[in-house]
Amino acid sequence: MLNNSEKYRQYEAEDFAADEAFLAWVKSGKGGSDWESWLSVHSEKQQAVQQAKSLVSLMHAKDTELDISQDKIDNMWSRIQSGMHDNTVIEKETETPVIQLNQNNTTSSNNSNTWKYAMSAAASILLLLGFFWWWSSSADKNFATGVGEQLAVTLPDGSVATLNADSKLSFNEQSWKDERKVNLDGEAFFEVKKGEKFTVKTSQGSVRVMGTSFNVFERAHRFEVACYTGKVGVTNAKEDIEEILIPGNKVSIVNNKVQRSDFEPEGTVAWRTGVFRFEDVSLIEVLEELQRQYGFEVKVNTDIKDRKYSGSFTSEDLDEALKMICLPMELEYKIAEDSLLIVIEED
Amino acid sequence: MEEIQAWNAFRKGDKLAFEKIFNDHIRILYKYGSRFTTDSALVEDCIQELFLDLWNKRDRIGDTDSVKRYLLGALRRRIIRKLQQKTPLNSHVDTENYDFQLEANLEEILINSELQDEKRRKVTQAFEKLSKRQKEVIYLKYYQELSYKEIEEALGINYQSVRNLLHNALKSIKAVLPQIINVIIILFINLFI
Numbered sequence: 001m002l003n004n005s006e007k008y009r010q011y012e013a014e015d016f017a018a019d020e021a022f023l024a025w026v027k028s029g030k031g032g033s034d035w036e037s038w039l040s041v042h043s044e045k046q047q048a049v050q051q052a053k054s055l056v057s058l059m060h061a062k063d064t065e066l067d068i069s070q071d072k073i074d075n076m077w078s079r080i081q082s083g084m085h086d087n088t089v090i091e092k093e094t095e096t097p098v099i100q101l102n103q104n105n106t107t108s109s110n111n112s113n114t115w116k117y118a119m120s121a122a123a124s125i126l127l128l129l130g131f132f133w134w135w136s137s138s139a140d141k142n143f144a145t146g147v148g149e150q151l152a153v154t155l156p157d158g159s160v161a162t163l164n165a166d167s168k169l170s171f172n173e174q175s176w177k178d179e180r181k182v183n184l185d186g187e188a189f190f191e192v193k194k195g196e197k198f199t200v201k202t203s204q205g206s207v208r209v210m211g212t213s214f215n216v217f218e219r220a221h222r223f224e225v226a227c228y229t230g231k232v233g234v235t236n237a238k239e240d241i242e243e244i245l246i247p248g249n250k251v252s253i254v255n256n257k258v259q260r261s262d263f264e265p266e267g268t269v270a271w272r273t274g275v276f277r278f279e280d281v282s283l284i285e286v287l288e289e290l291q292r293q294y295g296f297e298v299k300v301n302t303d304i305k306d307r308k309y310s311g312s313f314t315s316e317d318l319d320e321a322l323k324m325i326c327l328p329m330e331l332e333y334k335i336a337e338d339s340l341l342i343v344i345e346e347d
Numbered sequence: 348m349e350e351i352q353a354w355n356a357f358r359k360g361d362k363l364a365f366e367k368i369f370n371d372h373i374r375i376l377y378k379y380g381s382r383f384t385t386d387s388a389l390v391e392d393c394i395q396e397l398f399l400d401l402w403n404k405r406d407r408i409g410d411t412d413s414v415k416r417y418l419l420g421a422l423r424r425r426i427i428r429k430l431q432q433k434t435p436l437n438s439h440v441d442t443e444n445y446d447f448q449l450e451a452n453l454e455e456i457l458i459n460s461e462l463q464d465e466k467r468r469k470v471t472q473a474f475e476k477l478s479k480r481q482k483e484v485i486y487l488k489y490y491q492e493l494s495y496k497e498i499e500e501a502l503g504i505n506y507q508s509v510r511n512l513l514h515n516a517l518k519s520i521k522a523v524l525p526q527i528i529n530v531i532i533i534l535f536i537n538l539f540i
Contacts, residue, residue: 012518012521013517013521013524014514014517014518014521015514017517018488018510018513018514018517020494020495023492027492051521051524054524055517055520055521055524056489057452058451058452058453058470058520059451059452059485059488059489060452060489060490061449061450061451061452062452063378063490066377066378066381066382067374067377067378068373068374068377068378072391073370073373073374076373076391076394076395077366077369077370079395080369080395080398080399080402083395083399083403084362084399084402084403085402085403150404273407274407295428315407316407316408316409317409318503319503335503337424337502337503337504338427338445338480340427340428340431
């Protein structure tokens with residue numbers, strides 16, 4: 001006997017064609033005798049069922065022309081394999097700039113010797129300058145993450161910087177021996193090997209340490225450093241503020257206003273495990289982080305300027321993440337998957 | 348289930364399991380991707396990047412109840428995103444910036460019809476009029492044979508929307524069917540009279 005056979009009496013062709021049990025019958029003959037006996041009783045449904053069958057077969061065009069060749073598959077797999085890392089360190093080296101020196105082969109016979117010497121001297125100087133420029137810039141290493149990405153960068157001394165989404169990090173390999181210094185734009189977690197001074201420079205301030213682990217956040221108007229192990233010195237860009245942090249200390253400098261707070265250092269910053277925690281943070285900043293992790297644009301149709309959020313979201317499931325943010329704030333959200341847009345409004 | 352086991356093994360760093368997942372899904376992923384664009388290099392790039400990311404971020408990937416649904420959904424997001432990057436930047440978000448190709452299978456149903464060309468044209472037209480979301484739902488339901496729950500997750504729209512999209516699509520296709528079907532049924536009945 002067919003389950004729910006009552007409901008089928010109300011069905012039109014389009015309802016049958018969308019019904020899982022009906023599809024199982026049409027596609028693989030499952031439950032065939034049940035359907036046939038039901039149809040013999042409800043002959044008025046013969047036509048609808050016939051139509052539904054036609055609909056189902058109409059929906060299924062052959063797509064063999066979209067087959068991919070085994071060669072291509074093998075190729076793709078080998079390219080994937082070559083990019084597979086056993087750990088998560090990826091280096092993106094900047095391309096070495098190519099120097100093109102135009103050699104002016106002046107064949108004019110009127111050239112005096114001095115002119116020739118002057119030319120060759122100038123060319124030599126150019127060449128030297130060019131080489132120097134190449135030598136110093138080729139030592140610049142740049143790393144960047146896009147939306148939703150994280151990247152662990154191993155520095156020349158074995159220290160590791162893990163970049164959060166939409167962040168940039170650079171350092172110079174040549175001068176590294178003299179000075180351990182990286183430039184950061186965005187957010188990163190640092191695990192610094194013991195040694196000479198290590199500096200993280202950002203547009204809003206810098207962090208100086210010896211050997212430690214800490215997190216640096218520098219975006220828009222917020223510069224925030226959290227110390228996980230060791231000792232950290234933080235200065236603002238003007239260098240008129242200096243704060244010393246020990247594990248569990250956090251300092252944020254917003255518009256030159258210093259705010260210190262404490263937190264529970266659990267080995268590593270939460271975002272590295274895909275969890276984004278906030279405590280009394282402006283809702284706008286929380287939504288900005290969501291944008292960086294999911295690549296959706298967030299539109300807010302209500303005033304949230306003064307609202308603060310405490311809680312967390314993860315980078316795994318957008319719907320879940322939005323629930324974590326919006327439910328406690330009594331906000332409603334809509335996700336437009338196709339346009340990568342999230343609209344948030346009052347509940 | 349075997350595929351879930353492979354998924355869990357891959358997340359723990361099992362390369363063989365990862366290769367199996369790749370081989371089991373590469374063909375359907377390629378076919379699915381090719382419906383968004385004729386640029387096959389772009390589809391290949393997206394699949395490659397998808398698998399590379401899966402491997403290199405495997406410690407941060409959650410469990411799933413359907414590997415196929417997970418991969419189809421992930422590839423879809425990637426392709427739409429990439430297609431958006433390719434078009435010049437607009438100040439506003441272009442919501443309809445991708446396409447989804449799907450054609451009706453006319454072979455089985457119209458083979459002996461006298462009015463073939465006319466019927467063909469009508470059905471083809473009705474198909475073309477479907478929105479791309481309707482086509483996507485049809486494709487995932489009838490080609491990939493996903494459940495409604497899986498389609499909901501792959502497309503990121505809710506269950507009721509999936510059902511509505513499909514219902515309306517089927518209804519509008521049915522509207523161009525009756526004449527054809529009636530002919531078949533009348534013929535069929537005539538045989539018994």
